[in-house]
Amino acid sequence: MVDRLRAFSSMSPGPAEETRTAEAPLFASGLLRAIRFLQLHWKQLSHDIASGTLSPAITDLSVRDSAAEVLKPEPDLARFLKDECSKSDWARIITRIWPNTKYLDVVITGTMAQYIPTLEFYGGGLPMASTMYASSECYFGLNLRPICSPSEISYTILPNMGYFEFLPANRETDSEADTELIDLADVEVGKEYVARIGDHNPTKL
Incomplete structure (x- = not known):
């Protein structure tokens, strides 16, 4: 879970997202794993964002110490994330949560080509830059x-x-x-x- 948290942390919503232009986990499968992580854990993430604390499920002390330095209660952001993730339709979820995203910087050739339709679904037609x-x-x-x-x-x-x-x-x-x-x-x-x-x-x- 810690590894997935780290993968998701680079694209987590927050004040910096006002200027985000790309999502770049390298491989298409990595981006889809991050979205799957969000699907499974958005309730806990919303709680952590609202309270400015980290879930007890995260036991890696280095992760907890690093997160403690930057976490602060952000109830408005938590409410926004909850409103979007609680909807049954996850089409365009990337542009809904990160509206300024311009493209997906992911490898989509070779074995990664199989993920193109799923990326189109979650990305709402965003260009994919391989x-x-x-x-x-x-x-x-x-x-x-x-x-x-x-x-x-x-x-x-x-x-x-x-x-x-x-x-x-x-x-x-x-x-x-x-x-x-x-x-x-x-x-x-x-x-x-x-x-x-x-x-x-x-x-x-």
Whole structure:
């Protein structure tokens, strides 16, 4: 619960929300987990905001100490959150709670693409900016048109971020057509490849 609280804290409503322009938990699944957390715990959150205290369910002392430094009773904000979250319809909940949000800065390619319809439901049609392409090894691509349609997203590779090799893929059979890896310099325009990325840090090999 503490980890989910931390994930939600960066997008919690408050005075700063008057100038919020984006929601950015990195992956689409992370944003949806935060919304699910809100669905399950909005009553407790409303109580904590109204009283300026933290739920006893939060037992991590570092979290409690940090929260105690900034928490104060905000009954109007708590009432606003309660009014919105108590409604049965959660469509557009992001723009209802954070009305100045302009876009969702989340990764929506690869396995994250399955969450696009749900993000459209909660976001009320807010643009989704999938700005980067990354793996556990490194960041290796940027979307130079971040507000484009999800179906048109492409990434420009940053060759200095890692060592890149590519395995030619057969689109018709959805399989690897050749087992020989080729370097970035030998990639051909119009063909599809499975990317293999190595980290520059030898301690991670």
